[in-house]
Amino acid sequence: MNKLLFLFLFPILIFSQSELNDVNDLFQKKQFVKAEQIIIEFLRSNPNNIKAIELLGDAYGHQKKWNEAIHQYKKLVNTQKNNANYHYKHGGALGMKALSVSKFKALGIIGDVKRAFLKAAELDKNHIDTRWALVELYMQLPGIIGGSKSKSLKYANELEALSKVDGYLAKGYIWEYDDEPELAEKYYKMAIAEGGSLTCFNKLTNFYKNQKQPQKAIKNIEATQQNHQRNALHYQIGKVAAEYNIQLEKGERCLHTYITNYSAKDGVPKAWAHYRLAQINTHKKNKSEALKYINLAINKLPEIDIFKKQRQNILNL
Template sequence: MYKFLLLLLLPTLIFGQPELDDVDALFQNKQFEKAEKLVSEYLKNNPNNIKAIEFLGDAYGHQKKWDDAINQYQKLVNIQQNNANYHYKYGGAMGMKALSVNKLKALGIIGDVKTAFLKAAKLDKNHINARWALVELYMQLPGILGGSKNKSLQFAQQLENLSKVDGYLAKGYIHEYDDEPELAEKYYKMAIVEGGSLTCFNKLTALYENQNQPQKAIQNIEVAQQKHQRNALHYQIGKVAAQYNTQLKKGEQCLLTYIANYTPNDGVPKAWAHYRLAQINVHKNNKSEALKYINLAIAELPKIPSFKAKKEAILKL
């Protein structure tokens, strides 16, 4: 829930170039605690600087300090009541807090979350992220709390009017959430035709995996690979092959290619590729190869419980 809300944490501030350069570098390096301290010090001498207040809220958000982030964003909303993005960030921080507390406390927050998102959408007719948040919120809330597929579809249509790709992805999400996989597939495919980003391909791949259709998932990843030429997609093919015990030769080849061309930018550590190779060799009843690869995985990431469990299972073969 609220996967799109993390966009609210992107730094967009300008308050004195030296400070901005320092804070931006800290954000880029994920040094959010240091960024918090730097901006807090700045605010001691500039307590009413709106941009700095926003930046501090973002720093808190990155650290999941939702109460602190809410306090900063609430200041912004009080100062500039007609700023759509401030209402969006305020609602986003409250929404993330609602996910981190028990259901009873969350019930007391949801109404304010909805109000903030609706206000943001009303103030800015082109605010895509607020509309995405409302699509998700209305789908995931129970009807008794105001959840409504029809309202979710209304905001999805607004998204489509602003950005066809976002609209198609939103409608795909709605139908997937509502257990209508054929309609979800239709809209995800439309998003691929319209935009063709990796996000579009990944949504369709995930749908196929969730529907236990690994052949379609692999085929979709291969089309994505032809278009985007990303090494990470080799891992995805290998993962699906290993998980579903299908196209094992292709999966093995893709995982070996992933390892050979690996860079940290690929995202998934090589250890996971070795883990998938161990899975494939278990399917092939090749105990020695499976043990070799699981040992490599454990050597690289020794604290992953699933690696140790897989080794124990292999040893029992």
């Protein structure tokens, strides 16, 4: 159900009313509580504004307030019965709620999740996100409550008809989930050949990591770097090298490159690169260098427990 997390990332943010001019900026800044307050105030005088209701549901979703999000999306599907995206969002919020409660309670929700997604798929034959959600839902559900690989493959085929890249990625996901690594690798590679996006490369890298094939993971990250030239990929190589104790010299070089060229858009704080350097030097039994880097990491992010554990490991060398 991880795909469902992405349904809250792209809300409708355009409003003609001046009262909501700031909402777009608040979403971009991830200030969802403030956005929620503005929308609620707006809805007091405009209770039937469809866009505002949807945006309030999105704001709740970002905060993982699933019951509140479901309530807003339910309003939308009740008044806009033929809008596929509203059914999709309603199903997504229900699905996320199912993941957050006990298995017993989740059983009472799954039927509504399926109905919402199936309705969205019926209403919009081109709705890619809904078909992705159905691929994941049918794979993850136990057979006794409606899980089905054949149904999952059906929606993967529909995805492929709409977008070859999405279809190949969906089939890679299905075969990886079904413990058929050769078929999964095949389809992830087909996605790269077809689209070559960073997402495609990352899917294959994560597959290799999950399969405990770090050498292949590093090779694929290097191919990604050749195609996309992202500094963050230097960190990824260093991370794999540090975690699996392989290609340590290459990992060390990449981490230093990452630190030298670091900017906020790279995402992973430099402290984590220092932690990986400490790991690498621990593998190399270089205690003084390892301590130097772990101390740099702890100084920047003192609340991270794994850094403190690594420091103790180094002291025990």
